[in-house]
Every structure is written in structure tokens, then in C-alpha cells.
Amino acid sequence: MVPPEESSMDPQHARGDDEPSLVVIPEPIVPDILKDEEGNESPDGLLPRDVLNRDLKITIPAWDFSTEPQFVKDVVWVGFRPRGLPFDDDTAGVFPFDIPIDPGDKIVSVPQRDLASGVYDLSYKLVIGGNAAESLKKTITVDRVPPDDGQEPAMLELLDLVGDITDDYLDEHGQVRFKVRLYLDVKARDRAIYYWTDTNTPPDFETEIREQAFSQLDIDNDQLIITVYADEIRLRGHGQRYIYYRLRDWAGNRGPRSRPLPVFVDLTPGAPIHKPARIPLSDRGLIDRQHAREGAVNQGAVTVEIDAYDNPVSGDQILLDWDGTVLPPQDVDPANFPCVIPVPWSALTAKGLGPVNARVTYRVRTRGVDSKPSMETLVSVNLTVAGQDHANAPALLNPKLALLEIYGAKSKVLNTLLTEDFGEDADGFLTLFDAPEPGHTIEVYWGSISTPVAQYIVQSGDVAGKRVPFNIPWSVIDQDRLNPALPVHYTTSNGINQQLAPFTPVKVSIIIIEGLQEPSFPDAGISGTLDCCAKPRLWERVRVRIEGNPAFDEKDIVTLFWQGCAGPNGTTPIPGAAQPFFTTLSADQARNGFEVHVTDYERLIAPMQNKGSALCHYTLKKFTGGQGVSKKDFVIINRTMASGAVCSPTNETCTKP
Structure with missing residues (x-):
């Protein structure tokens, strides 16, 4: 409020409540509003469903903060009301900011209890020196209702096909299409989440095949189409199957599932489907760099095993498809199954380092004719590392990582510990690797000690090139005090894969008599x-x-x-x-x-x-x-005699000369 005595205000602060502001106050910012693929806000200010269980955070752009102490504080009133209604001071949220006010935008909120479904106007008033001015309004839409008013969606319609889904049809078309019937309040960016199952009463926890988003063009043309690809159908086998879906809108409201549409998958006319490939895994349960170097159990590489199939003959070949990369044909020995196929590093990384679930299939080539693809095998692959990669990957040693630097506490000579450093911890430093992420770990190893002697965990804000310090305890150094080239190194880890830095030879010459x-x-x-x-x-x-x-x-x-x-x-x-x-x-x-x-x-x-x-x-x-x-x-x-007397320069207590 304005103090009762004379106040000092600049021209912007000195207008009355009814005088129009000469400065347009910008609309509030709502970071949670959904954005499209290009980063543009929903024009209706639509909020995602998962933010409606808490207060809605609002950012008020920094204004010309008051500096006069007699104003005590600037106040922000937040008005959140159904669209078209005026700003109501009585129901507005009040957020005071004491003078002096820290620079920068301010965060206020709308209570969660006010976030009922509806369309709202959001604005705020700045109250400065007792004078109030309202900002531009922003539309906010709260949608808690699933698509089609939460009703059970209509059953899917099978397109382009009458009768069973046959192997020949899948070979020719590579897919089967289904149509979602138009429904009440359909909007662009609504999605159909669809499922393929072998029961007409599926459990709620089944895993979806994928999602299909609908555009405004799809809606205008009544073409809400779901596509199931041939590999997905073959993977789920021959016989009576059912497809159903759920609707989910852009806000994230998810409706009930539709009634299942029965379809029969007849794969008998085609060639027999071969068993899925087997991929041995270590006890870590995935393909990581150690697996790529060593194999699951000392195979020396990632390997795929093909079990015996019907009627193998000499001259057969296996064509392995590793996640889209087809390997050179592998000859089959009919008397020696399983057929073991190593997977080279180039195939493992053809689509990047992951993490990814790689899809693995194979064909059998007999007399120049290839079979249909086998059933699919999925395997988790994560070949990412902490730090820059190198040309010899997946080798553990990475020559591109920086060398450790070691200095004695007193001698201060690079990679040298001298006698004067006896009993003292040593200082270690390294230059942080490329693209560090919080949680990446560096562990330092000293000489023949098998456990790490120092560790650093990358923190938020760390950047490549940072000089990272380490402490090397004297108890570690003391185990080898005389070594002309004691090997010191470090490893990097992202929790999945390690890299080994080059060894730093440290001259240790601590001579103790x-x-x-x-x-x-x-x-x-x-x-x-x-x-x-x-x-x-x-x-x-x-x-x-x-x-x-x-x-x-x-x-x-x-x-x-x-x-x-x-x-x-x-x-x-x-x-x-x-x-x-x-x-x-x-x-x-x-x-x-x-x-x-x-x-x-x-x-x-x-x-x-x-x-x-x-x-x-x-x-x-x-x-x-x-x-x-x-x-x-x-x-x-002992200066105390048996008598209790204490001798000193001024109190000679001894009777002996």
C-alpha cells in the first residue's frame, strides 16, 4: 500500500487504478502447457493430465521492481477463472514480494483444487505502490475426460481383406490395416493404443503393439487407420487372435479398451517358420562391451545360435539379420547343430551404441532359395560409454582418454614421488572426458592393488576438460615405495560399460633408512x-x-x-x-x-x-x-616428592647434593 505520508514514485508507478497502463504487461508463462513437435504451445493452453495432481506453476516475467522502501512490497494477484469472466480480486491468489526484490522472473501458482475440467482465462495484476495493472490473458484448458467421453470405443474394422489373414497375404502386402470409427470429440493428436492377443478376455497388463496418432487430415477424411505389420503378426503365431485398442488424447487421458475384434491368422500355406535364434547372454543379462569382447562365456564375441531345422542339407546357408544388418552367409554343417554365428562390432553398432532392443531373425538358403524369416528374437544392447569412444572399440583400453597426473605432496614433481614425500598423501589430477553426465564414475588404480584407491562421480554442471582432483592415500603409496615405473591408471563407467585409460608410469623413489x-x-x-x-x-x-x-x-x-x-x-x-x-x-x-x-x-x-x-x-x-x-x-x-612437595627452580626439595 501507499504510505499515509507523501510518497515518491516514478511516472509508471504514479497512475491511478482507473488510468490505462502505458506499458503492456505480458501474459503469464505456463511451462507445463503441451507443445507440438516444433515446440509451439497448444493454442488452447492444454495441460497434460499428469500435472493436474499438483499446484500449477506460473512464471511471472520480471517487471520494473520497486526500490522505494516505503512501498514495502510489490504484490502479484493471480486470476484464474472460467473463460469470459472478469478478473475477480476477491478470489485471486495473492503473492507478495518484499522489497528489495531479487532479480529475475517470479514463480507463483494456481491451487490444484481449482484445476477442474474446463477452459479458463489466466492473467495477473501487478500491484505496485497501491496501483494495480492487469496483464494480457492466457487461455488454459484443463481436460480430465478421456476421448469419446470415456465411453467404450467401437470395435475395429478390418480393411482391404475378407476372411483370414494368410501367410501369402502378409508376403504380398507386408501389413494388415484396421480402421477406428470416428467418435465424439475426436481431436488431432488423439492416439489409438492397440494390442494383439490370443484371448477374447485379455488381462489389463498386456503390452501394446504400438500407438497410432491421428492428424486433422486423418479426421477430416475419416481415415483413422491402425497398421499391424507382417513381422508382428508372424511373431505372435498361427491361430485365432484378437485385436483391440484404447483411445488416449493429447492431454494423456486414457479411455477403456474396445471390444476385441476376432481375426484368424493362417500361416500354414507358407513355408514353415523357423525357430527363433538363440543368443547366449552373460549373467548381466544384456549385450554390453564386455560381452562384445569376450562373449557370454568365453566365446570371444557376440554369438547367435541356430538350432536344427527340418531337412537340412549340405550347402545350406544361414542369412542372419541383426537388427537390419544382414551378415554374410554362414555355411551349415547338417551334422553339427547348433550353427554358431559370430556378430561383428560393425553390425552391433550399425544403428548406434544404444541402448536398444535389437531384433534378430534369420533365413535359411537352400539351393539358392531363401526361406521366410524366422520368428524374431529381441535382445537388449547397450554399448554406450562414459567418455569419448575410440577406433579399437570394443577394446577396453581407450588411448584417447587423458593420462593421470601424479604429484608428491612436497616434491611437486610430475609423476614422481621422492623421499621427501614420505608419509604424505599424493595429489592426482586428470582432464575430464568428453560429454560427462551426472553419475558417470571414475576409479583410480595404483600399481598392483586390485581395488580402486580413489573415485570421482561426475556431478551436475561438470564439463569436458574440467581438471578433476584425486587424493592418493599414503597407505596405498607405502605398499611400493621403490618402483621406477609404477603403473597408475583409471577407468570410466556409465554403470553399464567401462573404459580403461592408458597407464601413467610413476617414478616412486622413497628411500627410508x-x-x-x-x-x-x-x-x-x-x-x-x-x-x-x-x-x-x-x-x-x-x-x-x-x-x-x-x-x-x-x-x-x-x-x-x-x-x-x-x-x-x-x-x-x-x-x-x-x-x-x-x-x-x-x-x-x-x-x-x-x-x-x-x-x-x-x-x-x-x-x-x-x-x-x-x-x-x-x-x-x-x-x-x-x-x-x-x-x-x-x-x-616427576617433580613431586613423597611428601607432596613439588620441586622447582625456587623450591629445592632434594637433600642430596
Whole structure:
């Protein structure tokens, strides 16, 4: 509303309710309206049946949003009423948008309860600063009624043929046509869904043959025609059959089935129909790339098996039709059935990579005369992959996939891990393959480890060329620390088929010196304890001894790690009571050993008051490369006497000199 005091409005916002708008407000957008093959909306604004069980989403094109704070909000009123009625403010849906308003179109809705069958006008009013202006109207049609008012459709009429459907008729015409009788309220894009069955009381769950859509020209010429093709009839065999249909309109309303029309299929005059081909499948149940490489069970290819037929003779040949691709004739050995025919990759992919249900038939050629096609076999085929394909498909290795890149956490050298990377995870990267889809999976393999060590699942928004990071755990790297060309690779998967990327050789040279002796504490005595009587006193220093070692050399760096602990055996580390001590070795130190003196009493020693400890170990970094880690040892530190007194620089409690 306009505030009671003086308001500031631009000219567009300053007109009264009765003043005509100088700007035409565009009609609302309804994304769910059905669209034809060219993407044009239904002129009646027809909604599909499957969106009528929820609120109808409406898009309001962005307007010149208010920015004056005193307006508080812009308001959209949505008017949805039977066609021809005026906009009713009292029944309109109200959708306020608080200022400031985010840019972009706004989504409002019509309640599902209002979506009864009928034709409606849809418009909206923009209420800005108390002034309302109505948009252009849009027609919306809600149709919940099946075609022909939901009545049982008339029985089909058989065309072009009197009597039985014979094998000769199918050979000559290749199809049988049936007519749907014109019905009440028939409209363009209505469809007949038709079924072929062997019972006059078919169950409701039968699978349709196909659907036939009707055009306005079909309606005007009274030619609502259904066609059943010869292969479909032969596939369903000889004998009494029935055909029936259901009507479905463009909105998706589906009516009851018609009464079945009886037809008799007589295939006896023609040549015998051969049994359908058999296609061995793996336990995966379809033909995928692994099957194309290996066969169902080690056949080495996709194979089709033709069982024995009547009266085979030497010189017979099988002409296999794989989904429209006829393979070269295969000679028949009458004494060796089944006849096994391999299917080449070129035939498997002649119509694309799928997924598809391939239709497989065959003919028998005897003395130059071909039989009629066998009964049909359907088999699921999916040869799609995650990523670009390659010329050697279906081979698993795809040389077109990008190589992995591996970097050490500290060395940062491409495809190289060095001693300084000891104990650290490595970083992996790859360039994402072509046409990635959400759910595609990348799995990384390291050396001889048979299970993946890292995985990436493609996310929505990922694009080809994206640099995908991986983490290679140290626990994996640690299994092979010295390998001049450790093989690393990855696979891609779309859930059906895998591809294998080329191997990346990674130089792993992590040289770790084993068996370094733990540090010692010369002043701790046999009991391994530094107490108030220790010499030197605790507040003067604690000596830590590192013995000489054949692995030590001049210029090597030894780092002692001191960790103060609350527990008596190197447990319960105390935060802040830790420090590394670095020593660059002289020749004498390398040979004879050396001491590290811990002198920061307040920070590193004083926190261990009552039976605490210090846990120590050291690392060796060779001047010439290589590293080592010593064993750990601890010394008990106890500044509390039996009397309970605590010694310190200002409280000498020991009676011994």
C-alpha cells in the first residue's frame, strides 16, 4: 500500500487504478502447457493430465521492481477463472514480494483444487505502490475426460481383406490395416493404443503393439487407420487372435479398451517358420562391451545360435539379420547343430551404441532359395560409454582418454614421488572426458592393488576438460615405495560399460633408512626417571643422547622431537609442550653421536609435575637423499616428592647434593 505520508514514485508507478497502463504487461508463462513437435504451445493452453495432481506453476516475467522502501512490497494477484469472466480480486491468489526484490522472473501458482475440467482465462495484476495493472490473458484448458467421453470405443474394422489373414497375404502386402470409427470429440493428436492377443478376455497388463496418432487430415477424411505389420503378426503365431485398442488424447487421458475384434491368422500355406535364434547372454543379462569382447562365456564375441531345422542339407546357408544388418552367409554343417554365428562390432553398432532392443531373425538358403524369416528374437544392447569412444572399440583400453597426473605432496614433481614425500598423501589430477553426465564414475588404480584407491562421480554442471582432483592415500603409496615405473591408471563407467585409460608410469623413489636406534636419557639412571634429585637439575637442562650410526654422515640433518606427556609412559601429550631440535651433523657427531639439551624449562619440562614423561624420537634427512625415522622412547619426569612437595627452580626439595 501507499504510505499515509507523501510518497515518491516514478511516472509508471504514479497512475491511478482507473488510468490505462502505458506499458503492456505480458501474459503469464505456463511451462507445463503441451507443445507440438516444433515446440509451439497448444493454442488452447492444454495441460497434460499428469500435472493436474499438483499446484500449477506460473512464471511471472520480471517487471520494473520497486526500490522505494516505503512501498514495502510489490504484490502479484493471480486470476484464474472460467473463460469470459472478469478478473475477480476477491478470489485471486495473492503473492507478495518484499522489497528489495531479487532479480529475475517470479514463480507463483494456481491451487490444484481449482484445476477442474474446463477452459479458463489466466492473467495477473501487478500491484505496485497501491496501483494495480492487469496483464494480457492466457487461455488454459484443463481436460480430465478421456476421448469419446470415456465411453467404450467401437470395435475395429478390418480393411482391404475378407476372411483370414494368410501367410501369402502378409508376403504380398507386408501389413494388415484396421480402421477406428470416428467418435465424439475426436481431436488431432488423439492416439489409438492397440494390442494383439490370443484371448477374447485379455488381462489389463498386456503390452501394446504400438500407438497410432491421428492428424486433422486423418479426421477430416475419416481415415483413422491402425497398421499391424507382417513381422508382428508372424511373431505372435498361427491361430485365432484378437485385436483391440484404447483411445488416449493429447492431454494423456486414457479411455477403456474396445471390444476385441476376432481375426484368424493362417500361416500354414507358407513355408514353415523357423525357430527363433538363440543368443547366449552373460549373467548381466544384456549385450554390453564386455560381452562384445569376450562373449557370454568365453566365446570371444557376440554369438547367435541356430538350432536344427527340418531337412537340412549340405550347402545350406544361414542369412542372419541383426537388427537390419544382414551378415554374410554362414555355411551349415547338417551334422553339427547348433550353427554358431559370430556378430561383428560393425553390425552391433550399425544403428548406434544404444541402448536398444535389437531384433534378430534369420533365413535359411537352400539351393539358392531363401526361406521366410524366422520368428524374431529381441535382445537388449547397450554399448554406450562414459567418455569419448575410440577406433579399437570394443577394446577396453581407450588411448584417447587423458593420462593421470601424479604429484608428491612436497616434491611437486610430475609423476614422481621422492623421499621427501614420505608419509604424505599424493595429489592426482586428470582432464575430464568428453560429454560427462551426472553419475558417470571414475576409479583410480595404483600399481598392483586390485581395488580402486580413489573415485570421482561426475556431478551436475561438470564439463569436458574440467581438471578433476584425486587424493592418493599414503597407505596405498607405502605398499611400493621403490618402483621406477609404477603403473597408475583409471577407468570410466556409465554403470553399464567401462573404459580403461592408458597407464601413467610413476617414478616412486622413497628411500627410508630403517632400524635407527631410539634416543636415550643419560641422566635418568636405571629407573628411567628424572626427578627432583636429577643431575643436572630439571630446571637446568635435560640431556637427550643420540648415538652415532653408520647411516649418519657429515651434513645430514637429524631432528629430535620432544613431546611432554601427562602420562608416565609417553601417553596423553600435553598441548604446547613440544618442540623439534635440528642438528646438522659434523663428521664427529655422525661417528660418535651427540647430545641435545632441552633447556626451556617452563614450556617443555615444568608441565610434567607428577609422574609425567617426555616422549622422544628423531628423523634423519640425508644430505644425499633418503630419510629415516628412529624408534621412540620416553623418560619419566616427576617433580613431586613423597611428601607432596613439588620441586622447582625456587623450591629445592632434594637433600642430596
